[in-house]
Amino acid sequence: MAHTVRDGLYEAHRALEALIEDPQRLDRARERFSKSPLYRSGVSQDSTQFHSPEPISEEQTQREKQEWQLITEHRASMPYNQLDAQCQEEEQRILKRTDNTTGAILVDKRRLPNAKVCKLARETVEKRWVEQGIWSDRWKDARVWKWKHEEPPELE
Structure with missing residues (x-):
């Protein structure tokens, strides 16, 4: 059976409505994004060497402040x-x-x-x-x- 974009949108809309109808289900679905993923790595060769990050530039700091300002303003507009x-x-x-x-x-x-x-x-x-x-x-x-x-x- 061929799926169209309209079919996909209809299914997504139904799934979102189901989440709205069941707040506990929505909380469970969101919960997986709150947990940190477990990373497994192979044997590390330079495990005792620490890499210090480059200092953050003034431009980067300013950009991050602007980003947070936009996020704050967006939340306030909800x-x-x-x-x-x-x-x-x-x-x-x-x-x-x-x-x-x-x-x-x-x-x-x-x-x-x-x-x-x-x-x-x-x-x-x-x-x-x-x-x-x-x-x-x-x-x-x-x-x-x-x-x-x-x-x-x-x-x-």
Whole structure:
């Protein structure tokens, strides 16, 4: 039976959906990448000689810093991290309210327990995302979040 690219994509999509449906299976699949491989080598001739690495150049150091900066920025742009950041901002907004008559900041901690503040903040941010058309209902149970434009197209 001849496989087409479409068949392969469909199979890959099904396999990924199965992993999303079963978080424990996904964790087990990821676990193999966390373990260091065991290296076995033959008899080494220069086993007592140490090779010191070349010192890292300033250019290489700068390149590595830029790489880590890009990785950090990419992680910050992920949906879950964006939601978390906006929820924290919303929590602060809820907890700090300005009194219209005096201009003083009122702390609402006495009125709402922290758990309720977190829940209210998340509901508020989710509602905004729904209104903006960026919320995905898949995120309620999923462990891996992707923006809508990053998801594979729906197969019919």
